[in-house]
Amino acid sequence: DTAVSQTPKYLVTQMGNDKSIKCEQNLGHDTMYWYKQDSKKFLKIMFSYNNKELIINETVPNRFSPKSPDKAHLNLHINSLELGDSAVYFCASCMRSGNTIYFGEGSWLTVV
């Protein structure tokens, strides 16, 4: 019973396409994140939502648009994909009152 699940796990797409990654958590957390991990393994926060409200929006191109329909779901839509968008995207969650971040298994995006 996966705590933070994201789909798809692997995504290969052409430049210029639009794609979405979906995330769901069943931990009852009120805060969800999108992190990007590049080829050097650097983990960088992209967005954070608390109870469907955008809290953190790092310097991310506006081709990236997160959407949180409810506090258990956080999706990421990417328009006009570029080669540099190739990375692993991690969804994560935590409680606002907590410290531990729980990660999904990642979505491997390859733009060709």
Add this chain to the structure above:
Amino acid sequence: QQQVKQSPQSLIVQKGGISIINCAYENTAFDYFPWYQQFPGKGPALLIAIRPDVSEKKEGRFTISFNKSAKQFSLHIMDSQPGDSATYFCAPNSGGYQKVTFGTGTKLQVIP
């Protein structure tokens, strides 16, 4: 800008040896000092964490040492095993839904 500096970038240790990874931070408001472990193809997961009211915490072969005055904490893996081969991240924070900055990661390889 929160600064978190992690070292070394990579580490090769013989089986049975001690692995030591260090993390230095600047923000004195941090009150939670975790280490995350990431295996290939998986998301990071909490390994061990410490609060600033103690200087050391041990869980099995894993120990965190915390030096508040130096604003540093380290992860010690005793009797390192090949199964410990992973990437390790520190992520000091003060909870809530603040932006959590992860260290740059340390790739540990334990060789038989």
